[in-house]
Amino acid sequence: MxxxxxxxxxxxxxxxxxxxxxxxxxxxxxxxxxxxxxxxxxxxxxxxxxxxxxxxxxxxxxxxxxxxxxxxxxxxxxxxxxxxxxxxxxxxxxxxxxxxxxxxxxxxxxxxxxxxxxxxxxxxxxxxxxxxxxxxxxxxxxxxxxxxxxxxxxxxxxxxxxxxxxxxxxxxxxxxxVNREIEGFILNRLQGALLNEAWALLDAGLASVADIDRTVAHGLGLRWSFMGPFETIDLNAPGGIEDYAQRLGTLYHSIAQDRRDPKPWSPDLIEFATAERREVLAKPELEARSAWRNRRLMALISHKRGQPER
CATH class of the missing domain: 3.40.50.720 (NAD(P)-binding Rossmann-like Domain)
Incomplete structure (x- = not known):
């Protein structure tokens, strides 16, 4: 170029x-x-x-x-x-x-x-x-x-x-x-799977918006900031990916079966989630919070550049 x-x-x-x-x-x-x-x-x-x-x-x-x-x-x-x-x-x-x-x-x-x-x-x-x-x-x-x-x-x-x-x-x-066309490609299909489960958990009253966000920000997201899902599970069982699959594959299949009839994000549920978010972040503050997010990303990138890949 x-x-x-x-x-x-x-x-x-x-x-x-x-x-x-x-x-x-x-x-x-x-x-x-x-x-x-x-x-x-x-x-x-x-x-x-x-x-x-x-x-x-x-x-x-x-x-x-x-x-x-x-x-x-x-x-x-x-x-x-x-x-x-x-x-x-x-x-x-x-x-x-x-x-x-x-x-x-x-x-x-x-x-x-x-x-x-x-x-x-x-x-x-x-x-x-x-x-x-x-x-x-x-x-x-x-x-x-x-x-x-x-x-x-x-x-x-x-x-x-x-x-x-x-x-x-x-x-x-x-x-x-991506070897052939598919709606949503790879990233948004992965993100969509997590989002749809997050909305379903909220709809069932199992956790608040804030606590679901905390689960990712302080749990899954920490590992995902430097490794993907297959490497994550490869390291999460003593015998690697096949050991993890033997231990937890049945559980994940059962969870997937539980979501075989996904619901659209309903207007009432969207309103509920919006109300909780607006309690902690007023709409006029969205732009400033986005700038904060970008600066946090910059700090993370700066840190990752100083770390070995392997």
Whole structure:
């Protein structure tokens, strides 16, 4: 990647711009909203200053200078080797934007979509140069949480996935490949399983919102911040993963059987959970708490960088 374009300048798009600029790559950022275009530079600089405090970047000005906000889609994407599309998460919006991107890119450019769960086949089928499109789904904020899910459409050029996986690794991200399209991909299906169980436990009156959150923040999440579920269980029984499966596989199967008829998140339950959360965090404080979360992530990343992988 020698030139990158980011289409969509909100929280995810701005984070992506930081990922590439931090790696030394010039970025052209475009958003259809003039307000978002005007706000992007200050948001990006504020993030960089926080990252500087935690030792995650060295030169704020140099990184910021690599990000140019432009006033048209064509200006952003026409010379780009790679385009990261990060517009509103709706198939019709992405269809229109990808058609515009596809008409303006070079024949050899690659376009990754930040879609959280909508497969690329739902919005790139009619796009010009559709073989150059795939999903490149980050975790928000992408400049702090490095995972990227790469999901090709049925018509994606097969040479693109290995190229983009290597390119993402070179800019400091941690890519995974989803071998075929599935709604929600990998991350949100895992997160969805936990969320659905959390809502079911709340609905049954078994624990409060706060105590369910504590279970993850002070229990499961501590291990999950540096290892995944298979490594976790491999280390949680003396004989490894097969020993764990023999000991607890029946229990987990029984739990899964208990949830064979999942209920949607009901309006009453959502209202109940919202009320408990608003007691501890008023709605006007959400933005400040998000900034606190980002700074906690920065501290965790800084710590992990100083620890051995093995």
């Amino acid at each position: 020698k030139q990158v374009a980011v289409v969509g300048g909100g929280l995810v798009g701005s984070g992506w711009a930081l990922v590439f600029a931090r790696a030394g790559i010039p970025v052209r950022l475009f958003d259809a909203s003039e307000d978002i275009r005007q706000a992007a530079p200050s948001r990006i600089r504020a993030s960089l200053l926080d990252m500087l405090e935690f030792g995650l970047v060295d030169d704020v000005d140099a990184i910021a200078r690599r990000i140019e906000v432009v006033d048209s889609m064509v200006d952003a994407v026409s010379a780009a080797d790679y385009v990261q599309e990060s517009v509103f998460e709706r198939a019709d919006v992405k269809t229109a934007v990808c058609a515009e991107i596809g008409a303006a890119i070079r024949d050899d450019a690659v376009v990754g979509s930040s879609s959280s769960g909508i497969p690329a086949s739902m919005f790139t089928e009619q796009a010009p140069r559709r073989s150059r499109f795939l999903i490149a789904h980050p975790v928000n904020p992408p400049h702090l949480v490095p995972l990227v899910e790469l999901v090709p459409a049925p018509w994606t050029d097969p040479e693109i996935v290995p190229w983009l996986r290597e390119a993402m690794e070179q800019v400091g991200q941690v890519p995974i490949v």
